[in-house]
Amino acid sequence: MFDRYSRQILFKPIGENGQQNIVLKHVLIIGCGALGSGNAENLVRAGIGKLTLIDRDYVELSNLQRQQLYTEKNVHDQIPKALAAKTRLQEINSEVEIESFVLDATSNTLYPIIKDIDLVIDATDNFETRFMLNDLMQKQGIPWIFGSCVGSTGMSYTIFPGKTPCLQCLLGTIPVSGATCDSVGIISPAVQMVVAHQTTEALKILVEDTKALRTKLITFDLWNNHYHLINVNRAKKTDCPTCGKTPSYPNLNDESSTKTEVLCGRNTVQIRTSKKLNLDILASRLQKIAPVKHNDFLLSIEYESYRLVFFRDGRTLVHGTDSVEKAKTIYNQLAG
Amino acid sequence: MFDRYSRQILFKPIGENGQQNIVLKHVLIIGCGALGSGNAENLVRAGIGKLTLIDRDYVELSNLQRQQLYTEKNVHDQIPKALAAKTRLQEINSEVEIESFVLDATSNTLYPIIKDIDLVIDATDNFETRFMLNDLMQKQGIPWIFGSCVGSTGMSYTIFPGKTPCLQCLLGTIPVSGATCDSVGIISPAVQMVVAHQTTEALKILVEDTKALRTKLITFDLWNNHYHLINVNRAKKTDCPTCGKTPSYPNLNDESSTKTEVLCGRNTVQIRTSKKLNLDILASRLQKIAPVKHNDFLLSIEYESYRLVFFRDGRTLVHGTDSVEKAKTIYNQLAG
């Protein structure tokens, strides 16, 4: 049965027992970009029992430089990442149960998904989502593995509710950092370093070898040859609004039904409504204005200097502006 | 033109100039196992001008746990790794020129391949080949990046002929180490750590940012949370038989025309002859003995408790024994 995992079973800290554990576990990966692709592929190759993926985006040409599950054909077909990822992952290992959602990860969308999750891997690309996740994981008592990267640098830290400091303890407030992959770039090895550390800690948790856990925060810079392990035990705060004695979970506020968000560094605005879009009806309306590209999950149209991508779940990306007002105007002209 | 590499061009140490350099360079990767897969995918995604791959093996089920280019279908079809790798890599990036060889990497097979190579990445799985490569690279003046991994550990070091100590300086003699992936196992993050370091140093060399090179040997253990950078400048020996003043290149001896080799920890013997095999003729002969599986590159047959795989280039793998004598006997019974 376990022939395909023989090299991992030979590794003593895993062994037959560890493999039996891995096969019973359910992991949620939030985001199917660079970190999500890498971690998902590792866990699927390792024989994880069940994997749930959630991502709001579709595959674009500039993703291919570092997002290991995707090909030129995915770009051409404008496939949502969560679905393109699932297809490739099942070709790699048909034994793993994979569930994928083309959705924004919000507290509303995650609540129904996380009920039997053993572990969450953070593969998001922004701190707003991470702080929401931090609250949600503390509330539900689920361990999660923070990871982020940009340029040739990255960091990772494993958060156990009730045991370790949480992200709020470590960072105080949501950082206002201009450094995203879309503003200062990234090289693929920085991704893999974070992935390697996230997957290792995930395997330790899945095989229940908790005394091997790293416990320190790592931060590295591959181009400048730095690697540091930081002891952050002291960061735990008893009055933390997320993991302290009287938590208020400040990042779990209700989301309003329509919300706009500037996607940092991408010259793109996301508009989210609570109602699903009927893409067929929209297609027949829009193709009078300009040629549309259309598949089961999304519809894209070039309009003036903008490109709009409408998703079935009610979201629209307006590429070509970082002005919310401008994006709303264009959106209303086409889909209003 | 460079839209797909935009995130890498945004990374300042690469930039437009660096990308122009990457697109002009030619890298050889020796071995298409775990390290080879990872490095090849990184370089192809990064837009390397030309990539040459050489590997003697075909895809097996136990490879899938850590060798990122391969799928269950490759296992079923028993595709040689160098070819399965090329197919997947071209789906990822059709702009890269990829050349692949299903061959043992020996000084004889490498000589004609390395004439316009800028850099070699070591993705072999044994020190015999690495010491041969070390001699060859010193003789030709080509930089190469040593990498190896087992369990949750790994190491890497970049060797510049004329500048750094060579592998012979560092290790003295070919190490007799029992620790291979086939004897003590491996987890995929150990692979990625080595790959991340090899690809980073490769990118520095390709964009000609030599002052950023790491210069130290790294060694790490992900399960036990170790990471060390070792300064090895002192290891350079003026009387080194490979990189010293009067080199003898002790590992470039002529290979005899027929050679057998026990593949460590795999319960397999490789028999290599200098004459190519006509697989069609062999198939028609062998199918009288037992059912054969046969594709353009290899032919496999189960015989008694052994499985033999004949390659077109003249090699045969006898699985199910680590006795050279036994393997030769079986081989002669079937193909002698």
Next chain:
Amino acid sequence: MIKVLLFAHLQEKLGKDQLDIETNQIKISELKHKLKDQYYLNELDGVMTAINEEYATDEDVVKSGDTVAFIPPVSGG
């Protein structure tokens, strides 16, 4: 002397990845002030601080021979 390590965009802003500060001891909050004044490193608010690879706060004091690292959180993924 105190050794200061800088990461990510702090590095880029300064043009190098480390600095030596000549002083016997200094509070982290004062060290940040000093660096903001001398090197215009306004990005030092909201970065994580470590003294000798231990998490530190603005109130902690760093002494000669110590290494301080300023680690800005990065957000990509």
Next chain:
Amino acid sequence: MIKVLLFAHLQEKLGKDQLDIETNQIKISELKHKLKDQYYLNELDGVMTAINEEYATDEDVVKSGDTVAFIPPVSGG
């Protein structure tokens, strides 16, 4: 006291990843002898040695307060 770090299969053989050796100074070759005698670490031939993250040979001397790492080359790929 000398701190000894062990990697890969040396670790497995010993059942832990570090050792403290009570001595003021010792040659690497003698330290290897000592470890072979006391812990049956015969695998110490052919491993790389580093003192405080610097490559070292059997002739080098390690002193109290130093960290010695024995790094067996691994061959997988």
